Amino acid sequence: MGSFEEQRNQFYRDEHLSVDYRQQAAALDGQRLTLTRKEYDLLALLVQHAGEIIPREALLMRIWGYGAEIRTRTLDVHIRRLRKKLGGYADQYIETIFGIGYRFQPFHAPRFQQAPPERPALAAIAS
Amino acid sequence: MGSFEEQRNQFYRDEHLSVDYRQQAAALDGQRLTLTRKEYDLLALLVQHAGEIIPREALLMRIWGYGAEIRTRTLDVHIRRLRKKLGGYADQYIETIFGIGYRFQPFHAPRFQQAPPERPALAAIAS
């Protein structure tokens, strides 16, 4: 029954976040997240394409059914609310690809020699 | 005979609530609930699909035989009375899925996962 392959398509799970596509529910650190429909749809779509950039256009098309001609800010607002509900992990999980769209990244605990910083922002601020 | 499998289809039981499908009866904390027919049907249907979202449409179809074209509030009213009879556990048990339907959750809602017990030491060493 619960084969590996099946599990793979029903669940997402990493160190903090889990998504159950069958129950249409997500949990953060073991605590159930209460997401609205659109919020869930958005999260699920992003998570199902973890690691991939999904263009705004694609999100608006697949979740809202909007064509490219429609100009709206609703996606941004939903992203924002999703991030808020993801708490402190938000920026780690949902990445903004400027001018393109968004990308979900699975959680990875910070490694020592990771992340060649594009810019030493933190260092600058710290000093 | 009273095999495990059979039991499974005749009863529901958790910490507070039990439902006996054969006798069409339910009890809360050991006390028998007096439910009307429709109330029982509704509860039983929800409980038998514990954890799953059941759309309004499905409930109206299976319990009332109503087709999708019928607009009625009777489901809401029955849900309300059921909740009242479930007392303080009502909100824990019967969840409203806005715009979709309802879902019964076994007591102490299944956090469908906990982050697996950690072995961060090994992971850290390994990497």
Added chain:
DNA sequence: AGCCGCTTTTACAAACCTTTTACAAGTTCC
């Protein structure tokens, strides 16, 4: 008929979700 229990409707309030609006902040490119 009249009562009774259950179901359904009605009508309104409350809650909820989504989208828009308006502006601030950030990014890219010149």
Added chain:
DNA sequence: GGAACTTGTAAAAGGTTTGTAAAAGCGGCT
């Protein structure tokens, strides 16, 4: 730096769904 554009954010508007109380409807029964 500055213009042009993109994204972030807060607040409000808009529209729909659900909660609730009360009344009405409907059989069955005495």
